[in-house]
Structures are given as C-alpha cells and as structure tokens.
Amino acid sequence: MSIDAVEPCTIAIFGAFGDLALRKLFPSLFQLDRAGLLPAQTRVISLGRDDGGLEPSALVANALHEYVAAKELEQPVLDRFLSRIDWLYMDFLDAEAYHTLAERVGQVDSVIAYFATPAKVYGGICAGLASVNLAERTRVVLEKPIGHDLQSSMAVNEAVARYFPEERVYRIDHYLGKETVQNLIALRFANNLFETQWNQNHISHVEITVAEKVGIEGRWGYFDQAGQLRDMVQNHLLQLLCLVAMDPPSDLSADSIRNEKVKVLKALAPISGEQLGQQLVRGQYVAGSIDGRSVPGYLDEENSNTRSDTETFVALRAEIRNWRWAGVPFYLRTGKRMPQKVSQIVIQFKDPAHHIFAPEQRPLISNRLVIRLQPDEGITLHVMTKEQGLDKGMQLRSGPLQLDFSDTFRNSRVPDAYERLLLEVMKGNQNLFVRKDEIEYAWQWCDQLIAGWRRQGAAPKPYAAGTWGPLASIGLISRDGKDWYGDY
Numbered sequence: 001m002s003i004d005a006v007e008p009c010t011i012a013i014f015g016a017f018g019d020l021a022l023r024k025l026f027p028s029l030f031q032l033d034r035a036g037l038l039p040a041q042t043r044v045i046s047l048g049r050d051d052g053g054l055e056p057s058a059l060v061a062n063a064l065h066e067y068v069a070a071k072e073l074e075q076p077v078l079d080r081f082l083s084r085i086d087w088l089y090m091d092f093l094d095a096e097a098y099h100t101l102a103e104r105v106g107q108v109d110s111v112i113a114y115f116a117t118p119a120k121v122y123g124g125i126c127a128g129l130a131s132v133n134l135a136e137r138t139r140v141v142l143e144k145p146i147g148h149d150l151q152s153s154m155a156v157n158e159a160v161a162r163y164f165p166e167e168r169v170y171r172i173d174h175y176l177g178k179e180t181v182q183n184l185i186a187l188r189f190a191n192n193l194f195e196t197q198w199n200q201n202h203i204s205h206v207e208i209t210v211a212e213k214v215g216i217e218g219r220w221g222y223f224d225q226a227g228q229l230r231d232m233v234q235n236h237l238l239q240l241l242c243l244v245a246m247d248p249p250s251d252l253s254a255d256s257i258r259n260e261k262v263k264v265l266k267a268l269a270p271i272s273g274e275q276l277g278q279q280l281v282r283g284q285y286v287a288g289s290i291d292g293r294s295v296p297g298y299l300d301e302e303n304s305n306t307r308s309d310t311e312t313f314v315a316l317r318a319e320i321r322n323w324r325w326a327g328v329p330f331y332l333r334t335g336k337r338m339p340q341k342v343s344q345i346v347i348q349f350k351d352p353a354h355h356i357f358a359p360e361q362r363p364l365i366s367n368r369l370v371i372r373l374q375p376d377e378g379i380t381l382h383v384m385t386k387e388q389g390l391d392k393g394m395q396l397r398s399g400p401l402q403l404d405f406s407d408t409f410r411n412s413r414v415p416d417a418y419e420r421l422l423l424e425v426m427k428g429n430q431n432l433f434v435r436k437d438e439i440e441y442a443w444q445w446c447d448q449l450i451a452g453w454r455r456q457g458a459a460p461k462p463y464a465a466g467t468w469g470p471l472a473s474i475g476l477i478s479r480d481g482k483d484w485y486g487d488y
C-alpha cells in the first residue's frame with residue numbers, strides 16, 4: 001500500500017494509559033510506523049489521568065517491549081515512533097483542560113480522537129472537543145461496549161451525534177479488522193462458485209464458534225455487569241453472522257456494506273416464550289482445568305461476587321427470516337474458559353439430492369466449508385473423493401482442500417485487527433466500522449433475549465472450566481439432528 005493514501009494527522013488517545021491502549025493501540029501504531037504507513041508528520045497525544053505510576057513515555061516503551069516481538073522492535077523505528085508521542089494529564093470532563101489540548105494539537109488539518117474510555121464519558125469528550133473548535137476537523141473512534149442495552153446505546157450515540165455527524169464516527173468492532181474476516185468477504189464475493197450456492201437450497205446450517213481459554217482476566221467489575229451475551233454476541237458474533245448472511249452489496253462502499261448488514265439484523269427472528277428454553281443456553285464456568293492447570297470457577301475469581309448469575313457462555317439457535325436463509329439454523333456459541341482459543345465459522349452444505357453411492361461406500365459427511373479466524377487462519381473446504389487403491393472400489397472419503405494463510409503467506413505476518421482498523425480511520429474509510437443503526441438493531445435483538453431470561457429467572461447452567469460448555473448446548477444442536485463441528 002502506498003503511504004500517499006494515508007493523510008498525516010494527530011491522534012489523540014483518550015484513556016492512553018489503560019490496558020487497551022497499551023496492549024493494542026500503541027503496538028499497532030508502532031507496526032504501522034514500522035511498515036512505513038505513518039506519514040512523517042503524524043503525532044500521537046496520550047491523554048489520561050496521573051495515577052502516580054510510571055511516566056507515560058516509560059509506560060508506552062514498556063508496553064512495546066511487552067507486546068511487540070523483540071525481533072520487530074528495531075531501534076531506529078522505536079526511536080522514531082517514541083519521538084511522535086506527546087502526553088497530557090487531563091480529566092476528560094474538565095472543560096478547561098481542552099484548551100491545553102487544543103494548544104497541543106495546534107493547527108493540523110486532521111485529528112483522530114480515539115475513545116479508549118468507558119462510554120459514559122464519550123458525550124463529555126465530544127463536548128470538550130467542540131468547545132475548543134476541534135470538532136470540525138476531528139474523526140472520533142468509539143470503543144465497545146457502546147451502552148448496556150438499546151436505550152443506553154442510543155443515549156451514547158445521541159450524545160456523540162450532537163457534535164459529530166455519522167460520517168466522522170468510527171465504531172470499533174475489532175473482529176471486523178481480522179484478516180480472515182476480510183477474507184470472508186473476498187471468498188464470498190470474488191468466487192462465483194460459492195455465491196451461487198450460498199442459500200437455503202444448498203446450505204443445511206451455519207455454526208459460529210468463538211471460544212476463549214481465558215477467564216475474565218481481572219475484569220470482574222466490567223464483565224459481571226455485561227456477561228457473555230453483551231460482551232461477545234451483541235457485537236462480534238452478530239457481525240460475523242451478518243457477513244456470512246448478507247446479500248452481496250452493490251459495491252464495497254461503507255454504506256452499501258452496512259445497508260446489507262442492517263437488513264440481516266432486521267430479519268433475525270425474535271426468540272421468546274417456550275423457544276427460549278430450546279434455543280438458548282446460558283452457562284457459567286465452575287472450577288476445572290485447562291492445559292493440565294487447575295483454574296478457579298467464575299464465582300471464585302478475584303473480586304467476585306459469589307452470588308452472581310452472569311453468564312460466561314452462550315449458545316443459541318438463530319433464524320433469519322428472508323428468502324436466502326429461510327429454514328437454515330445459525331448456531332452461535334461463545335464462552336470463556338473453554339479448552340481452546342478458536343474462532344471459526346462452519347458452513348455445512350446439504351447432502352446431494354440423490355445418492356448413487358451405497359451407504360457403506362460413503363461416510364455421512366456432506367461438503368463443509370470451515371473459515372478459521374484464529375488461530376491458524378485459513379479456509380478449508382471438505383470435499384468427498386475416492387479412496388485410492390485397487391482394493392478400495394468406490395469407497396468414498398472426506399478430504400480437505402486447504403488454504404492455510406500462515407503457510408501460504410509464510411513471509412508476511414498476520415497483522416493485528418487494530419493495525420488495519422487504525423489505518424482505515426486514517427484513510428477515512430468507514431467500511432470496517434459499525435454504523436449507529438447496526439448497533440441499535442443488534443441491541444434490540446439481544447435485549448429481547450435478556451428480557452426473556454429475566455422473566456424465566458433460571459440460573460446459568462454450570463460447566464467445568466476446560467470443557468465446551470454445558471451439556472444443554474449439545475442438546476440445542478442435536479435436537480435438530482446435528483452436532484457442533486469440532487476437529488480442534
């Protein structure tokens with residue numbers, strides 16, 4: 001890519017001394033600098049409170065040493081990158097502080113304000129930027145979670161919209177920046193082979209699994225208020241579902257793509273009443289072991305509230321009410337403390353309409369497309385072939401046609417999602433960001449699930465850490481005569 005496509009700007013990171021900025025934003029900006037994608041004039045202003053800890057420049061340098069591979073931390077690039085960084089201690093709700101910020105920003109044409117803070121201060125930051133006339137030349141980047149439900153997310157969006165038009169609002173869902181998510185769009189819309197088969201005539205069902213080995217990593221305060229449905233389904237899993245299910249957009253512009261995604265969200269069938277018990281499973285991990293190491297249960301995590309009924313696992317069966325997907329279940333599953341970290345989408349095709357092979361000649365496997373987001377990014381198409389050998393007759397077997405990105409593109413590292421997303425903001429390209437109405441339709445659908453749970457009053461089902469979730473999640477799919485695909 002040419003650096004010409006990226007305009008110089010000043011990036012103001014609000015919440016620059018927090019975990020997200022140190023773990024993801026600075027390392028990603030460093031990688032962009034290393035790849036020659038940061039124009040010479042681009043600067044970063046780190047904003048946050050003085051908590052009496054390390055000096056900001058030392059904090060950033062330490063974070064780079066921790067989160068960037070030693071061999072990539074070339075000294076000249078490191079020196080150049082650190083020289084771009086300035087910092088300012090400020091209270092984001094103190095109107096006076098914005099005058100100092102405006103002085104630091106100076107007369108540059110383009111500013112990116114990255115909000116790595118709780119959403120409740122987004123409105124205050126926007127007002128502060130506007131009060132010193134920075135709003136007109138600023139794009140704002142909003143981190144999730146944007147609200148806790150439809151109402152609160154609308155309040156956040158409205159507070160931001162008072163000062164920033166939608167064309168300058170970039171809502172992050174970092175899954176949209178993942179390499180294989182990008183490849184899903186290429187696979188679907190650059191290969192006629194798939195697009196013609198991508199509907200209820202040929203597809204039996206779709207599975208989306210996002211499993212994590214980690215627990216809540218000291219984030220009890222946030223996570224216990226949210227739970228896995230709000231933390232993962234409302235955003236990452238529904239975005240993946242949209243990309244799998246949307247109709248082809250007429251072009252790759254942000255609005256064409258987002259219009260198609262919104263249509264999918266609007267077509268999601270509500271799940272209510274008796275269906276809830278059948279189509280939705282909530283789980284909470286209890287003590288178990290992962291990689292041979294004992295790990296505590298959710299209720300025994302640091303700072304826990306031992307009576308919490310927050311879910312750390314969700315499995316659900318969704319339906320999309322449109323011509324393309326009528327009758328095709330979408331099974332979604334995500335959990336903490338599972339045996340492996342794996343995110344993948346499985347497209348299970350239907351059996352051939354008529355079998356010319358006897359049952360003993362063929363294993364019961366129809367074509368399956370597995371799109372692996374992480375780890376080992378790649379795409380595998382399982383196809384039926386014949387066993388080799390004179391003695392095998394017409395014995396069939398299922399074998400993989402494999403596109404392994406880490407092997408195929410051995411010399412190029414897979415960029416972190418945040419690198420791509422930051423670059424797209426700098427280029428002013430919104431197509432990997434979530435529009436206001438997408439977030440709101442996603443909340444609307446999730447809110448009705450949460451309200452249904454509340455009415456039922458049922459506690460989440462326990463599962464041992466290191467397992468694939470409560471048994472009921474197997475029941476959810478086996479009831480339809482299917483099972484979770486799992487050659488992990």
Ligand code: BG6
Pocket residue numbers: 174212231232343
């Ligand atoms: C975040 C969630 O959005 O995504 C975390 O808040 C989760 O709870 C994380 O661990 C998973 O991201 P990734 O890229 O590691 O799959």
